[in-house]
Amino acid sequence: MSNSLEVNKIFAAVLTAGVTFGLAGLVGRLVVHPTTPKQAAIQIGEPAAAPVAAAPAAPALEPITPLLAAANVQAGQQLAQRQCVSCHSFNEGGRSGVGPNLYSIIGAKHAHAAGFNYSAAIRAMADKPWTYEEMNAWIANPRAYASGNKMTYAGMASVQNRADLIAYLRSISPNAPAP
């Protein structure tokens, strides 16, 4: 008898504890719950905004002319020594090699070097002068500028390097217009 009474007491205690625990949990959830919908709303909102930023248009080439005033002619000359002299000379009256001599190139017409065997792609532009922006586009990506040209040069990606290089070309071009 007293044993079963003890069992009942323990059972009642466990039950009470269980109910209390359950209630505490329920109250706890009621208190915590209000923040859950907000977090869910934020997480739903972000992926919806993401595709707008994930589809950039093909970037237009940044204009080079505004960068020329602050460009570094010496750095440009070094770039030319490293990346262009294997095919081009830059001195007045210099010989053409794989590529034409580039003295006085800014402001000169396309295919400017007499006697050099230009591609049809460059010869087709012979009435157009080499402006700063034309030179920018050519050096950035020769193939895109004149498809079918025969200058085997992949292109110079850095806009700052192109500004330095073009400032150097300008410095050896007595007939260059003001940028």
Ligand code: HEC
């Ligand atoms: C692998 C050889 C090679 C390299 C390297 C090279 N070029 Fe050329 N370049 C050529 C050839 C060949 C042509 C003639 C392209 C044609 O007729 O299609 C040319 C043409 C040009 C022209 C047009 C000249 C004109 O009279 O219209 C310019 C400007 C020029 N290169 C600048 C550069 C510069 C600046 C660099 C370095 C960043 C460079 N090139 C690197 C071979 C080269």
